Amino acid sequence: MTDTQSHAMPAGAADPSGFAVSIEDIEAAAARIDGYAVKTPVLRHPLLDERTGARVLLKPENLQRSGSFKFRGAFNRLNMIPPEDRPRGVVACSSGNHAQGVAASAKLLGMPATIVMPEDAPQIKLARTRGYGARVVTYDRETESRDVIARALCDESGATFVHPYNDPGVIAGQGTVGLELAAQAAALGVRLDDVLACTGGGGLASGVALALAHKTPGTCFHTAEPALFDDYKRSLESGTIRTNAVKSGSVCDALLTEAPGELGFSILRKLAGAAVTVTDDEALAAVAFAFTELKLVVEPGGAVALAALLSGKLPLEDKTVGIVLTGGNIDPQMLMTALNR
């Protein structure tokens, strides 16, 4: 039961050193992406504060280059590929946001990119990935293994495989979100009580939790994920990696991973506070709220942390709360579904 107990400790109480990713890695990533990634602002909105009773700091990574935080990890990781390997390019698997992050990064670095994407990925994500000049190979999420396809592509071309989350370079890049958020909160003169970010494989969440544990050690970091894909919640509660029973069926297409990544889990089991889940309806309500009230375009998977806040999953009244909006690559039809709920 030691794992469960250490998980239940407030974030920041655990020692944030000794992981596969260090704060120096995150700071090095920040230097690499500087001038390429958008330093997203912290947004405040009185209506959000009134509605929740909290002081909410939004970190809108939907405003990031490529439309999600994924550019940070991808650009950092691609920059770590030795010059002699770069001409052979990169291969990635992604439902669409890592795809765009890798494709946009590869384009900037002049590297060829091949992305393995589910054939039911949102049209906007398929089109935008191709728009960055990447080659897209589609597969059937229910019957084919994207890993097998990706491995064959790498064997064929000698390309570097860029994992969407189980890679220290990727996690370090995503951790720059936490680094910026901690600095921006400090500049505003506020102390972050709680921060929520979503988990698919946990690359973003683990990077952010690590950065916060170093830079604002009293802050509690919590994960948020779709109720149907609650692998992180069950894994954190049990202390071992648990998989999801299903492979599709949530509107949160960006978060439909099979299980926590080993690296992300090894970090979050020490540094995460609560593990919150939200229903698809709660995610869509958050998408609609972001559109109508905040005037921000957020996709369902990108709105899960906001959904957790809006639906009162944690007692955050009178707290200063950071919410990461992770992506905005939403098909117009999905937005209409959210608005017509």
Place this chain on the structure above:
Amino acid sequence: MTDTQSHAMPAGAADPSGFAVSIEDIEAAAARIDGYAVKTPVLRHPLLDERTGARVLLKPENLQRSGSFKFRGAFNRLNMIPPEDRPRGVVACSSGNHAQGVAASAKLLGMPATIVMPEDAPQIKLARTRGYGARVVTYDRETESRDVIARALCDESGATFVHPYNDPGVIAGQGTVGLELAAQAAALGVRLDDVLACTGGGGLASGVALALAHKTPGTCFHTAEPALFDDYKRSLESGTIRTNAVKSGSVCDALLTEAPGELGFSILRKLAGAAVTVTDDEALAAVAFAFTELKLVVEPGGAVALAALLSGKLPLEDKTVGIVLTGGNIDPQMLMTALNR
């Protein structure tokens, strides 16, 4: 020809003093709205820079309380009403954004508000104005005079009339957009070459032009408006106020004023550089670009300055350009119209 010549001078060359609104008025407005209005950030997006060849600083007033910059002017003006007059409330005429700004301000100050709105105003604007607790009186844009209706309402109740643009207190409030933009550009270490904002009656544009003329005197300020409602362009070119031939018929519902306001025109004829017009299709293309690429919800009238930039109406390559996005209160159907162009 003196007027045309002084208009043709680069902004900043003219003396920005001696107007009905002073920089001290704008600074006093900034102090009044502090803690109530959102201090909107300056947003950068690499794609926008790549697409235009300019260094673009977006000032997203769609992220403002009430969904547009109008809250600034309304809240400032309402705060200037003597305490003894406040219980009798305020009356305003508006196609919807000033309506919401006044209604939201009145709610915060505990004052009753009655808003005269065209019956063809976007549903979202009618609903949101009522949502702030205001009484809404609708009229027919083609056959009725909103001014006559508003005057009768004021005579009846003793309420204070709050003009959407021809009021020094309103202009001073809107000018805080320029004050913030100048300070934010300075903090980023950049010098604004050009700034574009839209004009309806010219309250925002004149306030911003004034603030910039004082705070960043080398910056050229330009107006942008719908091609069908080019009253500012014709007025600035002729040196006298010209009216529009039509009263409706553009998707830019926020900008369908009859003519420049006298106060705004008296300022802009001295301080404005170019007067740019955009077609409805260009405005809708900018709405779609903001949604798809910038992940921002912007209404057509709020996207007119962005449309002017994107459609290359001015030679802005290699320039540092400030673009004010003025509002985000768009009906979902109008967004779909923009996305399906």
